[in-house]
Amino acid sequence: GLGLSYKKDENFGEWYSEVVVSGEMIEYYDISGCYILRPWAMSIWEILQTFFDAEIKKMKIKNSYFPLFVSPAVLQKEKDHVEGFAPEVAWVTKSGESDLEVPIAIRPTSETVMYPYFSKWIRGHRDLPLRLNQWCNVVRWEFSNPTPFIRSREFLWQEGHTAFATKEEADEEVLDILELYRRIYEEFLAVPVSKGKKSELEKFAGGLYTTTVEAFIPNTGRGIQGATSHCLGQNFAKMFEINFENEKGEKAMVWQNSWAYTTRTIGVMIMTHGDDKGLVLPPKVATTQVVVIPVPYKDANTQGIYDACAATVKSLNESGIRAEADFRDNYSPGWKYSHWEMKGVPLRIEIGPKDLANNQVRAVRRDNGAKTDIPVANLVEQVKGVLDSIQQNLFETAKQKREACIQVVKTWDEFTEALNQKKLILAPWCDEEDVEKDVKTRTKGEMGAAKTLCSPFDQPELPEGTLCFASGKPAKKWTYWGRSY
Ligand SMILES: O=C1CCCN[C@@H]1CCCn1cnc2cc(F)c(Cl)cc2c1=O
Numbered sequence: 001g002l003g004l005s006y007k008k009d010e011n012f013g014e015w016y017s018e019v020v021v022s023g024e025m026i027e028y029y030d031i032s033g034c035y036i037l038r039p040w041a042m043s044i045w046e047i048l049q050t051f052f053d054a055e056i057k058k059m060k061i062k063n064s065y066f067p068l069f070v071s072p073a074v075l076q077k078e079k080d081h082v083e084g085f086a087p088e089v090a091w092v093t094k095s096g097e098s099d100l101e102v103p104i105a106i107r108p109t110s111e112t113v114m115y116p117y118f119s120k121w122i123r124g125h126r127d128l129p130l131r132l133n134q135w136c137n138v139v140r141w142e143f144s145n146p147t148p149f150i151r152s153r154e155f156l157w158q159e160g161h162t163a164f165a166t167k168e169e170a171d172e173e174v175l176d177i178l179e180l181y182r183r184i185y186e187e188f189l190a191v192p193v194s195k196g197k198k199s200e201l202e203k204f205a206g207g208l209y210t211t212t213v214e215a216f217i218p219n220t221g222r223g224i225q226g227a228t229s230h231c232l233g234q235n236f237a238k239m240f241e242i243n244f245e246n247e248k249g250e251k252a253m254v255w256q257n258s259w260a261y262t263t264r265t266i267g268v269m270i271m272t273h274g275d276d277k278g279l280v281l282p283p284k285v286a287t288t289q290v291v292v293i294p295v296p297y298k299d300a301n302t303q304g305i306y307d308a309c310a311a312t313v314k315s316l317n318e319s320g321i322r323a324e325a326d327f328r329d330n331y332s333p334g335w336k337y338s339h340w341e342m343k344g345v346p347l348r349i350e351i352g353p354k355d356l357a358n359n360q361v362r363a364v365r366r367d368n369g370a371k372t373d374i375p376v377a378n379l380v381e382q383v384k385g386v387l388d389s390i391q392q393n394l395f396e397t398a399k400q401k402r403e404a405c406i407q408v409v410k411t412w413d414e415f416t417e418a419l420n421q422k423k424l425i426l427a428p429w430c431d432e433e434d435v436e437k438d439v440k441t442r443t444k445g446e447m448g449a450a451k452t453l454c455s456p457f458d459q460p461e462l463p464e465g466t467l468c469f470a471s472g473k474p475a476k477k478w479t480y481w482g483r484s485y
Pocket residue numbers: 075081082085086088089108109110111140158159160204228230258259260
């Protein structure tokens with residue numbers, strides 16, 4: 001098919017909307033903010049899910065499934081944090097022709113669905129820790145510009161909800177899960193992220209503290225929350241009376257966490273690696289890692305070429321590599337090259353008469369276009385090596401790009417300049433909420449205000465006497481700031 005009509009570095013928004021469709025990941029839907037996830041996207045979700053599900057099972061976390069529907073009384077139980085979200089709650093008000101007595105909410109998240117039952121199930125310390133996860137969809141009827149994977153009214157996620165006897169156990173799990181989220185981004189999606197803590201203003205209002213893995217999109221100069229792991233403290237335990245009798249026979253409230261990653265992960269990967277020829281999939285998450293294309297020439301041993309393609313696919317698949325051949329005789333090799341480049345397949349293998357004669361295949365990398373001839377004799381380990389090198393190259397390239405966007409600032413003028421240059425800003429901050437609010441006010445505009453993204457766990461040296469870039473007060477910590485999704 002034809003190539004993309006938008007260039008990534010010229011029209012990023014249009015490029016993205018086009019590449020997700022041309023790459024056959026997304027089909028637009030007649031309801032705004034809702035998207036069809038086609039198999040090319042769903043298989044990436046499943047690869048991530050397989051990894052994460054196995055990892056949480058090692059941590060003795062169990063999968064469950066709670067209802068999609070939430071009664072209003074229960075939803076509004078957690079008053080203060082719900083009121084801010086009320087406009088985005090979707091409600092069922094009718095069944096058939098008749099109105100429901102009481103409208104029913106569709107879950108935007110499941111704290112209020114689950115925690116009445118946590119209260120019922122947790123009696124004594126032997127019932128702890130209680131650690132549940134669910135793989136499901138959630139609905140948030142947002143009105144800000146919908147973007148496939150990044151911001152949709154319905155999305156897939158996993159939500160973990162855990163309860164412990166002690167804060168120490170909760171604190172430890174928050175970071176264990178955050179490390180899994182880092183691995184999802186850095187080891188699978190080849191996307192660099194920063195682990196850190198959200199400010200009091202940006203954290204989940206119903207919790208005690210929020211940790212996050214923050215990504216960055218150089219093209220738009222916007223930060224994006226990649227996934228989140230909250231310690232809820234005892235706030236929900238208090239509200240939902242989730243108590244237990246501890247070993248001393250005293251009644252104590254549990255300490256809770258909740259954590260999630262979503263289909264947004266796929267959008268961040270596309271934005272990071274995609275180019276003007278289409279998607280670029282990191283091999284670890286590529287549905288098809290190698291596509292094998294026959295290049296027949298007139299009648300030169302066409303059957304031999306096809307047999308060699310089939311044999312190549314077979315030996316790759318037998319070694320655990322996801323390979324497939326494109327034998328369609330109604331498309332030319334050239335058309336197939338563009339098609340599979342658009343779909344982001346990391347490695348293409350071409351087999352023509354010459355390759356056949358020399359008992360080799362021609363491998364072409366999607367990330368840098370490099371071509372190598374591989375003898376059939378050591379096909380498997382050379383292909384494995386190339387795929388690993390593609391994975392590594394995608395991550396290193398993204399890491400360098402991201403680092404090139406980081407701007408350390410010390411003053412307000414440097415801050416606004418860096419913001420206009422679409423930088424990811426690292427600034428010393430006094431950690432005062434009204435200063436953070438003031439920065440939001442002073443940077444308001446049609447591009448959106450600047451906000452804190454996170455305070456990285458990996459803090460650079462903060463020399464004595466360093467002043468906050470915004471207030472001039474003594475700085476307490478280095479913090480990432482920027483516009484965000
Ligand atoms: O981020 C996570 C990890 C997984 C479980 N949940 C937490 C917090 C979710 C915050 N949040 C986020 N969005 C919400 C939207 C809503 F309409 C309502 Cl009623 C509540 C919320 C809300 O609490």
